[in-house]
Amino acid sequence: MEKIYDFLIIGGGLVGSSLAYGLSKEKFLKIAIVDAYDDTYRASIGNYGLTWLQSKGYNDPSYARMAERSIVTWDDFRQELEEGSGVDLEFVQRGGLHFCFNEEEFENRARKMNDIGMYYEHEQSKSIMLDQKNTKELYPGLGDEVVGSSYNRLDGYLSPAKLLQAQLKLCIRQKVDYIPNFSVVKIKKSESEYEIMAYNGDIMRTKQLILTAGLSNKNLAEQVGVNIPIKPEKGHILVTQKVHNLDLLPSLNIRQAKDGGLLLGYSNEDVGYDVSINENIVEKIIKKAMRILPEIKNINILRSWASLRIMPKDGKSIYDTIDKTLHIVSTHSGVTFAPIHARELSNSILHGVQTGDFKNFSLDRFKKEH
Numbered sequence: 001m002e003k004i005y006d007f008l009i010i011g012g013g014l015v016g017s018s019l020a021y022g023l024s025k026e027k028f029l030k031i032a033i034v035d036a037y038d039d040t041y042r043a044s045i046g047n048y049g050l051t052w053l054q055s056k057g058y059n060d061p062s063y064a065r066m067a068e069r070s071i072v073t074w075d076d077f078r079q080e081l082e083e084g085s086g087v088d089l090e091f092v093q094r095g096g097l098h099f100c101f102n103e104e105e106f107e108n109r110a111r112k113m114n115d116i117g118m119y120y121e122h123e124q125s126k127s128i129m130l131d132q133k134n135t136k137e138l139y140p141g142l143g144d145e146v147v148g149s150s151y152n153r154l155d156g157y158l159s160p161a162k163l164l165q166a167q168l169k170l171c172i173r174q175k176v177d178y179i180p181n182f183s184v185v186k187i188k189k190s191e192s193e194y195e196i197m198a199y200n201g202d203i204m205r206t207k208q209l210i211l212t213a214g215l216s217n218k219n220l221a222e223q224v225g226v227n228i229p230i231k232p233e234k235g236h237i238l239v240t241q242k243v244h245n246l247d248l249l250p251s252l253n254i255r256q257a258k259d260g261g262l263l264l265g266y267s268n269e270d271v272g273y274d275v276s277i278n279e280n281i282v283e284k285i286i287k288k289a290m291r292i293l294p295e296i297k298n299i300n301i302l303r304s305w306a307s308l309r310i311m312p313k314d315g316k317s318i319y320d321t322i323d324k325t326l327h328i329v330s331t332h333s334g335v336t337f338a339p340i341h342a343r344e345l346s347n348s349i350l351h352g353v354q355t356g357d358f359k360n361f362s363l364d365r366f367k368k369e370h
């Protein structure tokens, strides 16, 4: 007899695998993940790997609280994934810095951190402002152009590739059917099920469908009459040669991977589906990194890539459940939010109702605009 899944997830990136892992703890469920070909846009393998609290949730209490809950549980989630999968996520959580280059930037940052901090549940989650002297104490080799920074002790980083590997490994171990090279081209909804068809004509059926296909969510959802206002936002990342441990706290601009290579960011461009390297952006990234850490001028850049963020129109996550059977997740920060996707969001999807903060991120907010 043809198999009908309880949940079928289109998209096996960080978000889809977090959800599948969470759902797979319910042993009675039949779950499948289908994933497209390697040449598909995939933010999960092109990202910078920060688990980042500070700056998330400005003017948005729900987003700030969600980020806080995710970050305070990250180490517990890491332990669970590493024990279950045997994969070292290379997770480090000893705080992160955001650098300011003049007094005005510093004052604005302080106001922003203060506003976001008001939404947190725990006092210890708040970011603090550090003057130049205190920043230098935390950051050996800091350039003199940096006048100060904001610091959050809960910020961290990991290897996104290892996170994806660990989640998928656990999914497969917990009997999730993982089907690569299944690029969905058609979705048909009937009264009791969804039928999805791959490029080559293969068909699968499911009672509930979860869309976590990154930027493809837009076209896929349109087939069932749902408009998801997302667009690509391009970001460049540069990688240097391996160097000795520089004892650096991570920032959006520089972080050191476990193998010794430095990763340099940050850029954001609204240029559509374009992942070509823009040498002007690369130059800007290097120049800024050298202002933060002048020593970088002696370190060779080995390679660079550009990748596309999945950016909802208002910059916040989209979590929605439609007709109790169609679940949509389109979000930036899939690394940071992995613990709450795997735990809270999968639970909310399982029960077919949007709970807690997720309710504030439905597609309804875009309808209200008209």
Ligand SMILES: Cc1cc2nc3c(=O)[nH]c(=O)nc-3n(C[C@H](O)[C@H](O)[C@H](O)COP(=O)(O)OP(=O)(O)OC[C@H]3O[C@@H](n4cnc5c(N)ncnc54)[C@H](O)[C@@H]3O)c2cc1C
Binding pocket: 010, 011, 012, 013, 014, 015, 016, 034, 035, 036, 037, 040, 041, 042, 043, 044, 045, 046, 047, 048, 049, 050, 051, 052, 182, 183, 184, 185, 212, 213, 214, 215, 216, 234, 235, 236, 237, 307, 308, 309, 310, 329, 330, 331, 332, 333, 334, 335, 336, 337
């Ligand atoms: C430059 C950059 C830096 C970033 N840095 C950070 C960071 O430091 N911290 C952080 O938390 N987040 C960061 N992000 C964001 C993070 O990478 C994303 O939020 C996350 O990867 C989104 O995961 P996803 O699974 O939704 O999408 P994707 O990774 O795009 O995965 C979608 C999956 O769906 C599959 N798919 C697509 N179409 C189909 C189809 N038709 N049929 C079947 N499968 C399909 C694809 O093959 C893919 O595997 C960054 C992103 C970028 C681009």
